[in-house]
Amino acid sequence: MIKENQYVKIKWMGNNRKYYENCNYIFTRFGDEFTVSVSDLPKHSRVKIKVICDNCLNPYDLSYAQSVRAENHICSKDCKYLFGKEKFDCYICGTETFKNNTQIKKSTFGHHFCSIECVGKFNSMRYDETKxxxxxxxxxxxxxxxxxxxxxxxxxxxxxxxxxxxxxRIGENSSNYRGGKIEKCCQVCRDIYYVTRHSSLLSKFCSQKCKQIHWSENVITKESFKVAKYQGNLKVRQTSRETLPEKLVREWLSENNISFKQECGFFRKYYADFYLHNTNIVIEVFGDYWHCNPKVYGNGLLPPSNSQLEQTERDRLRIEKFKKHNFNVIVLWENEIYSNLEKLMQNRIMTIYPRNDYTQSI
Incomplete structure (x- = not known):
């Protein structure tokens, strides 16, 4: 609300002279101040006037243009929050709270609350009464x-x-009872066993032991299984990350224009780290730990572990298989590669590799 009987000071300027002369004000000189009633101000005037807050009824300054456009005059954020609301005491804790007309109409039980926590407490009390x-x-x-x-x-x-x-709620009294377990006969020991209905179509054996016996006698010995296992292992080896010694050997072979194939499969069973094309040369790169380097483990040095001994036996069988088919197997150990790769490759590879254009560079 605009305070009544207000007067403000205005200066004569070129853009307001004609307007105020039409309002019966006498022009004196540009820059001179004169007193104007607030009711005579133009709607776009930015002159500050006194306005009464519609909530707290305290006067505050506001431009005349804003006071004309505003439907309600609010002096602060606090008054804006409280404007048009009624004061109530919280039904649970008694704290003062303010609600607008919409919130008052939405109250189902006619009670008002200061927070969600108090609403929850009221609901728990109301529900508990009906229990x-x-x-x-x-x-x-x-x-x-x-x-x-x-x-x-x-x-x-x-x-x-x-x-x-x-x-x-067990057995037939269970809510998801589907007729109980199914009776089946084991394909190996012929004993009767019971399985759930959803697994009855795939179950063939009464135990893991019988399953392993069946696999060892009927599956692993098949040629199709050996081929599938070999192809799967070959795909894994070709896509797996190479070791650092293998990388050094590969780079050396490439720099010296030696044609090779990495992770090459033989006999549908074994794999060679490197096979030199059009030769009978197979290069195996052995890690000192995983393949149990005899210069580091055994013979009074570090004792080998069980996994190292098992890997040593597998390496022996693989090398014997290659030699049986007239392959020249060259084993390069990790520590030898790190020590002097150029000298190692010259002494172990180039002395038997059928080529005359290799230049020594040590």
Whole structure:
């Protein structure tokens, strides 16, 4: 609300002379001040006037143009929040709270609250009044049940519910009973065993032991299984990351224009780290630890582990298989590669490699 009987000081300027002369004000000189009634100000005037706050009724300064456009005059954010609201005491904690007309109409029970926590407390009180006391079938403890679950709720807690279900809801009384387990005959030992209905179509053996016996006699010995296993292992080896010694050997062979194939498969069983094309030369790059370097492990040095001994036996069988088919197997150890790769390759490879254009560079 604009305060009545207000007057403000205005200076004569070129853009307001004609307007105020039409309002019966006498022009004196540009720059001179003269007193103007607020009611005579133009609607776009930015002159500050006194306005009464519609909420707290305190006067505050506002431009005349804003006071004309505004439907309500509010002096601060606090008054803006309180404007048009009614004061109530919280039904739960008694704290003062303010509600607008929409919030008042939405109140179902005619009560008003200061926070969501107080609303929750009220709802819990209201719901608790409608609950009925029952006796737990497991622990004989009293508990409160809602009207909607009074016929079905028979225990006081999840723990008691689990005990009751494990006692009374098993077998045919189970809610997901599908006819029980299926009787089947093991394909190896011919014993009778029972499996659930959803796994009955795939189950063939009564135990893992019988399954392993069947595989060792009927699956692993098949040529198709050997081929599939070989192709799967070959794909894994070709896509896996090479070791640092293998990388050094590969780079040396490429720099010296030696044609080779890495991770080359033989006999549908074994793999060679490098095979030199059009020769019988196979290069194996062995890590000192994984392949148990005899200069580091054994013979009074570090004792080899069981996994190292098993790998040594596998290496021996593989090398014998290559030699049986007239392959020249060259084993390069990790520490030898790191020490002097150029000298190692000259002494071990180039002395038997069928080429005359290799230049020594040590």
């Amino acid at each position: 009925i006391t029952k006796l737990c079938l497991i622990c004989d403890k009293e508990f409160r049940s809602k009207l909607s679950t009074i016929e079905t709720q028979i225990t006081c807690s999840r723990k008691c519910q689990g005990i009751w279900q494990s006692t009374f």
